[in-house]
Amino acid sequence: MQHRRTIVASILILVILACTVDLAFSPAVGCCLSGRSSSSAVPLITETLLLSCIALAAVAAAVRFREAGAQTSRRLEEAREEAKRLLKVIDNTSAVIYLRDSDGRYLLVNRQYEELFAIRREDIVGLTDHDLFPPAMADDFRANDLKALAHGSPIQMEEIAPHADGPHTYITVKYPIVDATGRAYAICGISTDITELKRAEERARQLNTELEQRVRDRTAELEASTRELDAFAYSVSHDLRAPLRAVAGFSEVLLEDYADRLDKDGREYLNRVLAATDRMGGLIDDLLDLSRAARVELARSPVNLSQLSEHVVAELRAAEPDGERSVEIRVEPDLKAFGDPALLRLVLQNLIGNAWKFTAKKPDARIEIGSAAGDGEQVFFVRDNGAGFDMRYLDKLFVPFQRVHSFDEFSGSGIGLAIVWRIIARHGGRVWAEGEPGAGAAFHFTLPPRGDEGAAEASREAR
């Protein structure tokens, strides 16, 4: 077809050319054409040549025109192919893609859109969201379209659209499409269904809320039980000691004022009552210390453990009923720590008190209070050469009421080391022990330096 047209055009041009040449040689026409005198043949030839050139140019133009036509149709073909490819791309995604003009009328939707909203792309062209969705929803979509138009570049938003199982949430990107003059004539929207994500997010949020509530409940319970413990300890300190003091007091009065009216056995029994009240008093005090170690707010300040140790040693020596006991006690000077002085005193009272007690049967008793550089921290220790303990019982050592020695052998409530453990744990430090039966024991502990007390609160569950 194309070829035939070209051939016809070529023939036509040749005919015109032939006529022109003929006319050129006819003087009248030639004159008319050239506008000159017909007496000379030279201009005529020139004119002929000129006309030939025009004819040739026309042929060339015709050929170019033909080529241009071919190019245009090729481009059209290519564009059509490209459109098909692009359609394939937008049709094979799980996202919903649509193109609306600046008035909100649909230009194009992808297959996902067709399937989701049960409408064919041929049918949707020209419709608006108000023809398809509930008014409020359509208003939102339109508002977002206008926002994208005004913004001039892609913007992102969340949109809600109806779905068979209820409203679904989409994350949508919208951007204006501009023509060659820069005028925005359409909006493209790409919406991805994030309903599952949203639901998971909501579930996570709900779980979090529940968890927070549970933590609040537990904390309240814990606070309530701490208050109960507080009240209990207070009542132990007041109400339990009071009758005990009466028992001890009146037994002593009996022994003092009525000793002559009691026989030897009677006096012996009363002495046993007194010894028992004494033990019970000590037990109550230790229990109070234990609960106090867990309850009281830590009031930290720089503490000189050497001075505290010296005081404890002096107390022990003073309390010795049979005068001086020969114990060699070495306290390393200037042991500096940071903690609650009253509680750390309790730690030393228990550790040094134990060392004092368990060296009672040693002729060359030795107690050493000092420190050593541990793994990047200072490790304090109280060491003795007393009765020691079997390392097999290590895990019983810091548990309340667990004793590794029989009561007949060494007296004690079995709470002392539990108190030590609690106090050190509340300070954020560690405590451990080494021992060998008959060779002695060593108790080590660490205390976090000043400015590093945060760890203490973390270990408060140790309470």
Added chain:
Amino acid sequence: MTNAPILLVEDRPDDALLTRRAFAKAGLGDRLLVVSDGEACLAALLPEEGMPRLSPAFVLLDINLPKVGGLDVLRQIRADERTRHLPVIILTTSAERRDIRDSYRFGANSFVRKPVSYAEFAETVRVLSAYWLAVNQPCPPDPAC
């Protein structure tokens, strides 16, 4: 040594009896006056206008008391011009830090914990009385009062 009485505020009869005996052993049995609650203590120390006022050498005050608690009694003693300088010794079974702190904050002169052992307690009472009666210089009476 003054001849003024010693006022003990103690609600437990057992404790009152034992304390009385401890004072008797220290030779101060006739000096001890015992009231059994905070209200009675305040009525004796801070009576209404025209009523006779008790002016003890010092007060031994428990914390856990019926009607008006010990710390409340202490506060009222310190708030009144007539008893502002009266020595008050807290004598209690408690060794709670909070009690000790509050006692001093409200103006106690001393805090003594009752030991379980009666012998120790009797000794404590003897030393305590000796200090507050013989060693301590009481505040001279204000000429304005």
